[in-house]
Amino acid sequence: MTEPLLEIDALNITYHTDHGKLSALRGASLIARTGEVIGIVGESGCGKSTLAASVINLLPQAAEVTSGAVRYKGTDILRLPPEAQRALRGQDIAMIFQDPMTAFNPVLTMGAQLVDFQHAAQIPRAEKLTRARALLARVGMPDPDLTLRRYPHQLSGGMRQRVAIAAALLMNPTVLVADEPTTALDVTMEAQIIHLLRDLRRDYQGAILVITHHLGVVAELCDRVYVMYAGEVVEEAVVDDLFHAPRHPYTRALIACDPGHFEQPTPILPTIQGRLPDLRTPPTGCSFAARCPLAEAICATPPPRIQISPTQSALCHKAGGQP
Numbered sequence: 001m002t003e004p005l006l007e008i009d010a011l012n013i014t015y016h017t018d019h020g021k022l023s024a025l026r027g028a029s030l031i032a033r034t035g036e037v038i039g040i041v042g043e044s045g046c047g048k049s050t051l052a053a054s055v056i057n058l059l060p061q062a063a064e065v066t067s068g069a070v071r072y073k074g075t076d077i078l079r080l081p082p083e084a085q086r087a088l089r090g091q092d093i094a095m096i097f098q099d100p101m102t103a104f105n106p107v108l109t110m111g112a113q114l115v116d117f118q119h120a121a122q123i124p125r126a127e128k129l130t131r132a133r134a135l136l137a138r139v140g141m142p143d144p145d146l147t148l149r150r151y152p153h154q155l156s157g158g159m160r161q162r163v164a165i166a167a168a169l170l171m172n173p174t175v176l177v178a179d180e181p182t183t184a185l186d187v188t189m190e191a192q193i194i195h196l197l198r199d200l201r202r203d204y205q206g207a208i209l210v211i212t213h214h215l216g217v218v219a220e221l222c223d224r225v226y227v228m229y230a231g232e233v234v235e236e237a238v239v240d241d242l243f244h245a246p247r248h249p250y251t252r253a254l255i256a257c258d259p260g261h262f263e264q265p266t267p268i269l270p271t272i273q274g275r276l277p278d279l280r281t282p283p284t285g286c287s288f289a290a291r292c293p294l295a296e297a298i299c300a301t302p303p304p305r306i307q308i309s310p311t312q313s314a315l316c317h318k319a320g321g322q323p
């Protein structure tokens with residue numbers, strides 16, 4: 001097996017809020033190797049964006065890394081000096097943002113911005129424009145020259161997302177983080193962007209992390225998946241096992257809730273009963289116990305991480321039984 005390109009190791013991140021400390025990530029670990037597309041799934045508030053922000057090193061001011069590491073090619077990037085962190089961002093590790101409208105400057109043309117994103121490259125401006133044009137064509141923009149002259153508001157949401165993907169690829173990053181890349185789009189645009197990402201992954205030489213709350217995106221794009229709940233990774237599996245033999249009750253509940261997994265669309269979608277625990281006072285036992293149909297007295301104690309196979313594990317007292 002190849003060495004990990006990216007390794008998140010037992011990461012704990014706390015937010016300092018007006019109402020006390022909130023444990024957003026609690027011992028989260030993840031590995032991504034060259035060539036892999038990794039999915040990170042979970043419902044809103046489970047810590048997906050915090051995890052993504054730690055990889056690109058753009059954590060909000062209120063965040064404190066209390067322990068753990070994020071290693072890129074073996075170096076803990078959270079502990080690099082700010083200069084070195086900036087040098088990695090965009091060049092080695094790049095992000096495709098959820099809402100490209102906020103990622104782009106509204107008063108600059110796409111051409112000016114796509115040139116700016118290449119500020120670290122020691123090549124003439126004309127070459128930067130050529131590279132931008134080539135990437136716009138690669139992501140399926142029908143008229144790259146016209147796109148370069150456009151302002152962000154002159155493009156549709158789907159087209160903006162294509163440009164955002166081109167922008168992320170400009171410096172040839174080896175880790176690409178896509179934070180909910182299709183959430184702001186309608187169903188047709190979503191299908192087109194998924195198609196584009198699938199197409200790109202064929203000749204991409206790095207690792208891609210796709211953050212989503214939509215299991216359909218995972219099924220279409222990813223090789224392996226980390227399921228997050230209340231700041232913890234509760235299950236890790238290859239995509240096939242995740243859908244056909246999920247071991248954590250939360251993963252099963254997520255699959256039952258995902259409309260993409262009903263062959264016949266139903267008018268009433270099931271939702272998981274209950275709410276995420278308050279992360280200011282996280283439970284000492286299993287975080288999902290209060291919502292879990294299988295919960296028993298033992299679930300009030302911290303669950304073990306049970307290794308089901310070399311590629312699947314689940315943080316659950318009951319994961320050792322039959323799927």
Ligand SMILES: Nc1ncnc2c1ncn2[C@@H]1O[C@H](COP(=O)(O)OP(=O)(O)OP(=O)(O)O)[C@@H](O)[C@H]1O
Binds near residue numbers: 016
């Ligand atoms: N800047 C912040 N200050 C304080 N708390 C925060 C901040 N950002 C996130 N949180 C809290 O941290 C927890 C994890 O949030 P995060 O945004 O990482 O989850 P998420 O799974 O990405 O959710 P979403 O899908 O809604 O973005 C939540 O309880 C959230 O309220």
